[in-house]
Amino acid sequence: MYRYLKYICVIATLCLVFCGCANQTQQPVPQGTQPPVTEPVEAPTQPPTEPPTEAPTEPPTEAPTESEPIAIRITATGDNLLHNSVSYACAVEGGYDFTPVYQYITDIIGGSDISFVNQEVMFTGEAGAYPNLAAPLEAADALIDAGFNVINLATNHTLDKGVKGLETCLETVHDLPFDAVLGAFRTEEESTQLCFVEKQGIRFGFLSYTYGLNGYQLPSDKLWKISMIDEAKIKADLEAIRPECDYLIVSMHWGNEYQTTQGSYQEELAQLLCDGGADLIIGTHPHVLQPIAWLENAAGHRTLCAYSLGNFVSNQHKRATMLGGILEVELLFDENGELLETVSAGVIPTVTHYQKGYYRIYPLSDYTDELAAKHGIHKYETPFDLTYLNELSQKILGEYAITWEGEHD
DSSP states (O other), X not given: OHHHHHHHHHHHHHHHXXXXXXXXXXXXXXXXXXXXXXXXXXXXXXXXXXXXXXXXXOOOOOOOOOOOOEEEEEEEEEEEXXXXXXXXXXXXXXXXXXXXXXXXXXHHHTTOSEEEEEOOSOBOSSOBOTTSOBBXXXXXXXXXXXXXXXXXXXXXXXXXXXXXXXXXXXXXXXXXXXXXXXXXXXXXXXXXXXXXXEETTEEEEEEEEESOOTXXXXXXXXXXXXXXXXXXXXXXHHHHHGGGOSEEEEEEEOSOTTOSSOOHHXXXXXXXXXXXXXXXXXXXXXXXXXXXXXXXXXXXXXXEEESOBOEEEOOOSOGGGXXXXXXXXXXXXXXXXXXXXXXXXEEEEEEEEEETTEEEEEEGGGOOHHHHHHOGGGGTSOOOSHHHHHHHHHHHHGGGBOOOOSOOO
């Protein structure tokens, strides 16, 4: 029995040992305290990122548009030489009607920005006979109706009817809607004023001179009344007007009658005008055509010179005087008035046709041998036909002879 008690004691002792080991491994937590809590550690956070912003952009700019060039058309004619026989042919009941004389060239003149005519004889209200020529007042109205807007009065016939006749003419043309009256003046103050005409924003300047007055003289207190060729005066006028205009036109009544080539003095004066900045020279007086030429000065400025445009209309008896011309110049300017280009320049040949009681001006391209056969010139000179007219035109004008091809838009 003792042996059984011994086994019980051993078992009890082993139980106490194992229970003590268990108590050391897991100690009780005192009442009222919480075990430490370990919080999860978060990774450091980056500040919120905004979506990337694009650099500010300029609004799209359109390429600057170039303004359209300004197109200008200039026409000019020679001597409107109204002999008394021309006036008589235009007589109607109660007066005169000159409009039929120009009916076949109005399409050429029409549509021009500048349309120049050299009025060879003064409008005094009478049909003056050679050598003291004059024309009825109605002839001035016909020029307006034909489309002319610039009229030159500085010719060798300006004083044919004296100062009184000139003053009547000046009063007449200033009462009509001409844009400019050149070469003769109503007052001394007017004679000192620069002459400008503005078309489509382009400013045109004008000067005009004549070589003489058929032996007549102005009174000493009225020397300002007609603009005469004087080199010193021309230079001074050029210096005054050139800076004030975009394009300068000079009318020159000069040269030798019936010569189809220019003289040396014409060439000297033309170069003087070119040196002074003239852009276009319109020559009149010889009653026949003379050549067209480009001149250039030391600065490279170029001047177009028409040495003579011949007769526009007349009753002269030399066959070469029946061939005249209408100068046509087409230009392009920029919006600031700068000349960009002379697009074209030439002369449209014309024919003065007369029969008894009948005067008309035709473009040479519209003239016929049938009309030429009826021309009154046959009484004075022959032959006179299309062959003669075309050959003479080519001989004088060469490449500058151009054909009228119908009405411009």
